[in-house]
Amino acid sequence: MARHYSALALVREGLTGHKGWARAWEAPEPRRRYDVLVIGGGGHGLATAYYLARNHGITNVAVIERGWLGGGNTGRNTTAIRSNYFYPESAALYDLGLRLYEGLSRELNYNLMVSQRGNLQLAHSLHDVDMGARLVNAMQINGIDARWLGPDEVHTLVPILNRGPAARYRVHGGIFQPRGATARHDAVAWGYARAASRLGVHILQGCAVQEFLIEGGRCVGVRTPLGEIRADRVGMAVAGASPALAAMAGFRLPISSYTLQACVSEPVKPVLNTTLISPPLGTYVSQSGKGEIVIGGALDRVPSYAQRGNLPVLSQVLSGLLEMFPDFRQLRLMRQWGGTVDVTPDSSPILGPSPLPGLFLNCGWGTGGFKAIPAGGTLLAHLLAHGSHHPISRPFDLDRFTTGRLIDEGAAAGIAH
Amino acid sequence: MQSFPCPFCGPRPETEFRHDGEAGKLRPALSCTDSEWSLYLRARTAARGPSREIWTHLPCMETFVLQRDTLSHRVGEVAP
Numbered sequence: 283m284a285r286h287y288s289a290l291a292l293v294r295e296g297l298t299g300h301k302g303w304a305r306a307w308e309a310p311e312p313r314r315r316y317d318v319l320v321i322g323g324g325g326h327g328l329a330t331a332y333y334l335a336r337n338h339g340i341t342n343v344a345v346i347e348r349g350w351l352g353g354g355n356t357g358r359n360t361t362a363i364r365s366n367y368f369y370p371e372s373a374a375l376y377d378l379g380l381r382l383y384e385g386l387s388r389e390l391n392y393n394l395m396v397s398q399r400g401n402l403q404l405a406h407s408l409h410d411v412d413m414g415a416r417l418v419n420a421m422q423i424n425g426i427d428a429r430w431l432g433p434d435e436v437h438t439l440v441p442i443l444n445r446g447p448a449a450r451y452r453v454h455g456g457i458f459q460p461r462g463a464t465a466r467h468d469a470v471a472w473g474y475a476r477a478a479s480r481l482g483v484h485i486l487q488g489c490a491v492q493e494f495l496i497e498g499g500r501c502v503g504v505r506t507p508l509g510e511i512r513a514d515r516v517g518m519a520v521a522g523a524s525p526a527l528a529a530m531a532g533f534r535l536p537i538s539s540y541t542l543q544a545c546v547s548e549p550v551k552p553v554l555n556t557t558l559i560s561p562p563l564g565t566y567v568s569q570s571g572k573g574e575i576v577i578g579g580a581l582d583r584v585p586s587y588a589q590r591g592n593l594p595v596l597s598q599v600l601s602g603l604l605e606m607f608p609d610f611r612q613l614r615l616m617r618q619w620g621g622t623v624d625v626t627p628d629s630s631p632i633l634g635p636s637p638l639p640g641l642f643l644n645c646g647w648g649t650g651g652f653k654a655i656p657a658g659g660t661l662l663a664h665l666l667a668h669g670s671h672h673p674i675s676r677p678f679d680l681d682r683f684t685t686g687r688l689i690d691e692g693a694a695a696g697i698a699h
Numbered sequence: 700m701q702s703f704p705c706p707f708c709g710p711r712p713e714t715e716f717r718h719d720g721e722a723g724k725l726r727p728a729l730s731c732t733d734s735e736w737s738l739y740l741r742a743r744t745a746a747r748g749p750s751r752e753i754w755t756h757l758p759c760m761e762t763f764v765l766q767r768d769t770l771s772h773r774v775g776e777v778a779p
Contacts, residue, residue: 525745536741539769584718587747587770593700594714627741684737 285480287391306472307479312486312508316344318666319503319513321491321527323347324356325467325652326519326644328474328485329659330666332390335481337660338667343483344513345475346506348490348523352471355521358589358621359652360544360566360578362557364401364462365426368417368694371677372630373424375657378674380461382656392473394465395571400556401462402431402439405455410562414457421459431456442553442609450605451563462557464568464576470655494531494638501531501640515666517642519658522587522622524645533637535645536683537624541582542649543591545600545618549573553609563602564595575613577603581625581649591620623649627683629692633661634671634679642666643680701772705756706763706779715757722751722764749775 285304295302318334320327323345334340347353363383365376387394405414414430421428436456437445443453475485486508493505495512503512520527528535549572557568564580579599582592596618604611625648626632632646644662647654661675671679682688702710721744727735744750750769755762766775 523747525743526747529744534738534742534744536737536743537745538743539745539747584713585745585750585752585769586772588772592713592772683741684734 287393306476307485309487310484312344312484312489312511313342314510314512316484316511316513317342318515318517319343319511320345320517320519320662320666321504322519322521322523323351323471323475323485323487324354324519324521325352325470325474325655326521326647326658326662327517328471328478329655330517330519330644330662331483331485332474332478332481333660333663334666335478335483337663340667341482343478344486344511345478345483346486346489346491346504346511348488350487351475351485352468355621355623355651356471356655357468358544358619359467359649360568360576361464361467361570361652362401362462362566362568362578363396363465363653364459364557365653366401366403366417366421366428366457366459366462367424367691368420369689369691370424371689372691373421373426374674375631375661375678376650376654377426378660379654379657380463382660383463383465384461386473386656390473390477392469392476394469394473396463396465397571398461398463400439401459401559402436402556403457403559403561404436404453405457406451406453406560406562408454411454414455418457427459427461429458429460431458439556440554440558442607444606444608451560451602464557464570466571467652470652474655474659491527491530494641496532496638499639501638515640515642515669517644517662517666518636519644519662521624521645521647521651524624524643528636531636531638531641535632535680536627537632537646538585539587539622540584540625541586541588541591541620542623543579543582543596543618543620545577545579545596545615546570547575547577547610547613547615550575550613560602560606563599563606565599565602565606567603567607574616575610581623587622589620589622591618623647623651625649628688628690630689631658631678632680633658633675634665634681636680701774703754703756703765703774704777705759705761706777707759707761708756711756711758717755717757719753719755719762722753
């Protein structure tokens with residue numbers, strides 16, 4: 283059986299009819315008891331299981347997923363990876379994610395197609411320039427690679443950007459993070475699932491939480507269609523479903539669920555060699571390895587679980603995009619979709635113990651969860667293994683909403699979450 | 700484009716409306732604890748399905764309570 287992916291294995295299997303490939307992950311019978319149970323089989327949940335096994339030697343672990351692996355926001359985002367945040371707490375968190383992504387394909391033996399073509403955030407006004415310079419300075423103090431690009435440098439990096447005298451959205455510069463990247467999003471879920479399964483983790487799909495088992499005021503497991511599953515500690519990484527599961531567990535979260543939509547064009551030849559964000563227009567665009575133009579939208583500030591987009595936001599995003607890139611007027615869109623994002627009041631995630639003892643949270647990533655999958659997994663695994671915070675996750679505890687020690691990146695970095 | 704009902708102007712395009720939060724939150728007494736105040740300020744029900752919400756129709760500034768389904772986006776009854 284070909285278990286290790288390599289060029290040699292590909293040649294060997296190619297010559298023998300591709301009959302020897304092993305299943306990427308097992309579909310085991312659930313045990314009645316695990317050391318740790320992780321709810322949510324997206325990137326964060328699967329990464330948590332993998333790091334529990336790899337960093338902490340805890341392999342009696344199950345990941346339960348209501349639908350299929352990576353079918354939520356892991357498979358619906360626009361795959362940008364970056365750490366261009368203002369506060370040191372955020373820089374430590376998101377750069378942990380970026381650094382882990384850099385070596386992850388090799389570590390997981392799975393090609394995540396991490397492509398570090400940089401991340402460029404445009405400034406369209408002199409105010410944007412001031413804020414951008416401030417963010418570049420903050421990033422450099424935080425030890426993150428950041429450069430301010432003048433208008434000429436921006437147009438050299440992105441030659442198809444509209445520069446004519448009639449350009450509606452003039453570019454006065456941009457914040458550039460050279461290590462910014464894109465990756466193949468499905469592969470992140472599948473790579474972690476395969477690596478975790480090989481370390482003995484059980485991955486149970488089509489297994490929804492029906493009820494939390496609470497004994498003596500403590501979460502001791504969940505009831506599912508596959509029966510009761512008990513565990514010493516339970517972690518929850520369910521993004522848009524967080525408010526509903528919290529209600530089931532008997533507490534409320536400072537989370538609103540909104541739709542974030544995205545769309546993708548037919549594949550074209552290479553024209554865009556970086557991920558480009560225009561915060562005022564709410565436009566987020568990159569070109570995938572296959573050549574498709576991947577377009578992310580602004581947040582639709584109407585609470586929704588519909589997992590589909592609304593037309594007004596899409597038309598605003600696309601009209602901004604076409605104004606900046608007149609060449610894209612001929613592009614045909616192939617697909618358009620929406621994901622349900624869990625947004626907190628300060629646009630920073632929630633990591634830490636929940637109000638229900640025995641249950642730990644990884645949620646509130648809003649529109650920025652994909653880039654942080656390795657970090658969210660590492661930190662939730664630490665919480666589940668030790669029952670206490672890693673220094674990087676401590677500032678993101680739920681208690682910040684009571685103490686007032688918010689990490690307001692929505693205001694500070696001006697990043698559309 | 701979806702039509703939302705304004706109790707004053709009748710059906711109008713969705714872009715004229717602003718979502719102002721969940722209906723039915725009551726401000727606790729000023730003697731409450733920090734965590735009760737924090738829950739009042741920031742905790743959400745974020746219902747999946749039928750939801751009672753406060754909306755404002757921006758051109759006429761009429762503020763009203765709207766029944767809306769967060770899963771199907773269907774709008775229902777309006778109360779000023």
